[in-house]
Amino acid sequence: MTRPPAGPDSPDQSTDPLVSAVRQRGDRHRQARLRGEPGVTRRLAQIGVLGWIIVMPMLAGTFLGRWLDRTLNSGLFWTAPLLMLGLALGCWSAWKWMGRA
Incomplete structure (x- = not known):
């Protein structure tokens, strides 16, 4: 299936925030499938870091x-x-921090 040519009113896909967000989510999903589920100790470490991020200020x-x-x-x-x-x-x-991870 071919795509219609980009016209003057269509947003450039390289700068469209929706397209880049979808690509980023797809990349994260593929990386998560390759790495597998994180262990219990990694999850506990993340919770600890999150607590300190809130408590220190x-x-x-x-x-x-x-x-x-x-x-x-x-x-x-x-x-x-x-x-x-x-x-x-x-x-x-x-x-x-959670949005970046």
Whole structure:
């Protein structure tokens, strides 16, 4: 079956994001079939890395917030927002890491 020639209104397939996403998914699927299912230890390692990706920004926000609160004598004014900011940053980083893997 032949394809119709690309006209001025048809998107270039080399730059079409849908075409590249489909190709990337197909490549990943073929690689997964060749490698086989990852072992339990690899899955546990991935879960551990994912946990640390989320926890580390939260801890950094908490420590920075506690230091600011002690320095400025402001109770929990900085700790809570910086903890939430760390959580948001950690979840965003984890989301990006999972999308890349």
